[in-house]
Amino acid sequence: MSDAGTPSKFISFTFYQTLVLMNTLKKTFLTKSEIKAMDAEHKRKLSFNIGKYNEVVVKGKQQFSDLDMARKKAKNIKWKTIENLGEYLTEFERNFTRNGGKVIWAADAQEANEAVLEICKLYQAKQVVKSKSMVTEEIHLNDFLEQHGIESVETDLGEYIQQLDGEPPYHIVTPAMHKSKEDVAKLFHEKLGVEPNLTPSELTLIARKNLRAKYQSAEVGITGGNFLLADIGGVCVTENEGNARLTTAFPPVHIAIVGIEKMIPSVNDLNLFWPLLATYGTGQNVTVYNSIFTGAKTAQESDGPKEMYVILLDNGRTNLISDPNIRESMYCIRCGSCLNACPVYKNIGGHTYGATYSGPIGSVITPHLKPFEEFKHLSYASSLCGNCTEVCPLKINIHGMLHYNRTLAVENHSSEFSENTAWKMWKLAMTNRKMIDLAGAGMKTKVVHAIFKNNWFKRRDGLEFQKSFRQLYQEKNTK
Ligand code: SF4
Numbered sequence: 001m002s003d004a005g006t007p008s009k010f011i012s013f014t015f016y017q018t019l020v021l022m023n024t025l026k027k028t029f030l031t032k033s034e035i036k037a038m039d040a041e042h043k044r045k046l047s048f049n050i051g052k053y054n055e056v057v058v059k060g061k062q063q064f065s066d067l068d069m070a071r072k073k074a075k076n077i078k079w080k081t082i083e084n085l086g087e088y089l090t091e092f093e094r095n096f097t098r099n100g101g102k103v104i105w106a107a108d109a110q111e112a113n114e115a116v117l118e119i120c121k122l123y124q125a126k127q128v129v130k131s132k133s134m135v136t137e138e139i140h141l142n143d144f145l146e147q148h149g150i151e152s153v154e155t156d157l158g159e160y161i162q163q164l165d166g167e168p169p170y171h172i173v174t175p176a177m178h179k180s181k182e183d184v185a186k187l188f189h190e191k192l193g194v195e196p197n198l199t200p201s202e203l204t205l206i207a208r209k210n211l212r213a214k215y216q217s218a219e220v221g222i223t224g225g226n227f228l229l230a231d232i233g234g235v236c237v238t239e240n241e242g243n244a245r246l247t248t249a250f251p252p253v254h255i256a257i258v259g260i261e262k263m264i265p266s267v268n269d270l271n272l273f274w275p276l277l278a279t280y281g282t283g284q285n286v287t288v289y290n291s292i293f294t295g296a297k298t299a300q301e302s303d304g305p306k307e308m309y310v311i312l313l314d315n316g317r318t319n320l321i322s323d324p325n326i327r328e329s330m331y332c333i334r335c336g337s338c339l340n341a342c343p344v345y346k347n348i349g350g351h352t353y354g355a356t357y358s359g360p361i362g363s364v365i366t367p368h369l370k371p372f373e374e375f376k377h378l379s380y381a382s383s384l385c386g387n388c389t390e391v392c393p394l395k396i397n398i399h400g401m402l403h404y405n406r407t408l409a410v411e412n413h414s415s416e417f418s419e420n421t422a423w424k425m426w427k428l429a430m431t432n433r434k435m436i437d438l439a440g441a442g443m444k445t446k447v448v449h450a451i452f453k454n455n456w457f458k459r460r461d462g463l464e465f466q467k468s469f470r471q472l473y474q475e476k477n478t479k
Contacts, residue, residue, distance in 0.1 A: 025354060026377040032352040033381075042178065042349060049177045050340050056283025057337075063275060063285045074276055075394050078331035081263050082321060088230040088263045089312065095233025099295035101308045106257075108315050109139035115311055116141060116222070116255060120150055123253050123307075125219035129211075131237065131244035132156035133224025134172055134334060135257050135313055138356045138369075141222070152222070153214045155243035160207050164191045170350035172357065173281050173336035178349055211243070221251040221305065223293075225258035226333070227273060228310075231266045234292045235310055238277060242289050254305040256293065259313050261321075261330040267292070273333065280335035280393040316369035325404050329364045331394045338388035338398055344381050353378060360388035364401045372408070379405035422451070441465040 036042055064070050081088055093103045106112035120128065128145065130136060130152055142152045142163070154163040158175035162168065165187055169175030176184070181200050188203055189196040198206070215221075223244050227236040235256045237244045248254045264273060270290075278284040297304030320326050339345045339359030350358040355366040355375065363378035379402050382388075388398040429435045439447070444465040449457060467475075 025374050029352060029354060029377060029381070032354075033348040036349050036352055037347045043347070045178055045180050046346055046349060048180075049174065050346060053283065053340050057279065058283075060279035060283040060285060063279070070272060070276060071393055071395050074272055075331060075396075077264060077269055077272070078394060079328075081265055082261065082327060082330050085260065085263060085321065088265060089260060091230040092228055092233055092263065093312075095231065096295065096310060097233070099233050100298075101233070101295035101310060104309060104311045106311050106313045106315070109313075112139050112257060112311050112313050112315070113141060113144040115309075116145070116257070117148055117150075119253065119255060119309060120145070120148075120220055123219050125150060125253070127151045127153070127214065127218045128220040128222055129153050129155050129214050129218040129247045129251065130159075130222040131224070131239065131247045132159050132175070133222070133257065134169070134356060135224050135259050136222065137168060138315065139257070139313070141257070153211070153218070155211050155214070155241075155247050156239070157204065157207055157241060157243075160211065161187065164188070168351070168356070170358075171336055171339060172334050172359075172362075178351075211246075215246045215250040218251045220253045220255060221247040221249075222255045222257065223247060225256050225262055225310075226277065227270065228258055228260075228263045228312075229265075229267050229270075229292070230263060232292075232294060234267060234294045236270065236274075237291045237293065238274070238287045238289070240282070240284075240288045245289055245291060248291070248293065248305060249303050252306045254293065254296070254308045255311065256309070257311045257313060259315070259317055261317050261332075276393045277333050277335055280337040280391075320365060320368045323368075326364070326368060326401050328396050329361065329368075329398075329401055331396055332361050332365075333394060335393060337391045337393065341387045341391040343383055343385065343387070348381070353381070360398045360402065361396070364398055364405065367405055372412070376405060376409045379409065436468065437470065441467060 061067055096103055104115045106115060119125075126149070128150060130142075132154070136142070142154075145152045154160045156175070158177075159169060161176045161179065161184055162170070165179075171177040179187075181203075182197075184200070184203055185196060185198050188194050188198065188206060192206065192210075194206055223235075223237050225235040226238045228234070229236065235258060237248075237256075239245075264270075274290055275286055278287045281287070293308060296306055296308040317330060320330055336359075338361050339350070342360050345359040353359070353362055353366070355362055355370070355378065357366055357369075360382060363381050366378055367375040382399065382402045384399050384403060386399045389396065389400070392398060429439075441464075445463070448465075449462060
């Protein structure tokens with residue numbers, strides 16, 4: 001009998017836990033949002049960096065004779081790829097394996113982390129170097145390796161700064177966007193014991209010196225991948241510092257961990273995707289270093305790893321692909337443009353979202369990569385102004401999908417009681433002329449103030465209803 005009783009207790013306990021977690025995450029999000037939105041210094045740093053980005057992007061766009069056509073073509077290629085992803089993944093595996101590489105399929109973060117650990121054990125690795133990769137942030141690889149006694153060192157300068165500070169990246173392209181050069185100088189002084197007030201060039205040289213030693217001693221180099229190339233079985237890595245090249249050149253083993261949606265059909269498609277990513281990511285015509293890895297070094301090559309592995313990560317991506325309403329989110333090339341354009345991101349910053357992928361695209365995909373209930377509030381972190389969709393190089397209908405997530409929350413009956421009640425009352429009043437007229441201006445003022453006293457009116461002047469639209473209309477038309 002006790003067996004029969006356990007599941008229902010378990011279910012109600014799990015439901016309760018979800019409810020608590022859901023409310024905690026939402027409350028944390030709202031509290032942090034309020035703090036950041038009022039932090040003038042934070043806003044100043046973000047505005048400064050986003051301002052610089054806006055200036056250079058305009059120049060980058062000039063390289064396209066028909067930018068609109070380029071964006072449409074890129075979207076079309078990603079549409080074709082995601083619609084036939086199974087075939088392209090198989091083609092990639094066949095070609096990469098033929099080149100001597102090894103492909104590992106990981107259904108979730110646990111499988112991907114375990115696979116990395118197994119490889120590290122195989123090569124008795126105690127230290128790995130890693131270039132910038134959002135996927136490794138997503139699976140929390142550094143923490144996992146650390147728990148198993150393996151040091152993982154970030155080699156991208158922004159990521160290195162963030163790692164020193166014990167913080168996750170702030171932005172998918174510029175991880176330390178929220179820090180000024182003074183902040184970085186202070187951090188280096190505190191963590192590395194160097195002189196305070198060093199210049200950016202001096203700080204870079206210190207990071208470079210420290211990292212050089214790590215490249216030489218690490219047994220494994222880990223990268224992400226900006227694109228997977230089906231026709232040649234290649235992994236593309238785009239960067240500006242050359243750290244990914246060193247990460248893959250020195251250690252005897254290279255592991256690339258890449259989300260399955262990063263596929264494009266052919267190496268020839270890079271002539272479109274490389275400039276598009278560079279323009280929208282950093283305003284460059286093309287990023288400084290673009291590498292294509294097709295396997296371990298051959299007998300004719302003097303440099304490169306002896307072994308190369310590609311871990312193809314799902315981790316919830318097939319959830320997004322299986323729903324035609326949200327599938328388009330998998331066309332994303334992680335340029336960060338929608339973050340820079342979003343009025344919400346610009347006010348609350350990256351960490352507030354409490355998720356690896358922040359900003360508009362993060363708010364679209366996170367509720368599907370994680371339990372929907374716990375992260376559905378992110379879909380409301382948008383004014384639905386559509387600026388994200390406007391600036392996306394792939395013309396992804398981001399604000400449309402944020403709206404779709406809200407619809408899902410309502411259809412799943414997972415919106416809050418207070419919200420449901422408010423909308424029911426609204427509907428009742430809006431569809432009933434007598435009810436609208438019943439409440440006079442004084443009553444309306446009181447009701448609106450009572451409802452919004454804890455949020456809207458906390459930092460705004462009160463408002464007073466004078467006359468209804470109907471009264472004004474009648475007055476105007478009876479004169
Ligand atoms: S959704 Fe579009 S704009 Fe946003 S990061 Fe992805 S590609 Fe860039």
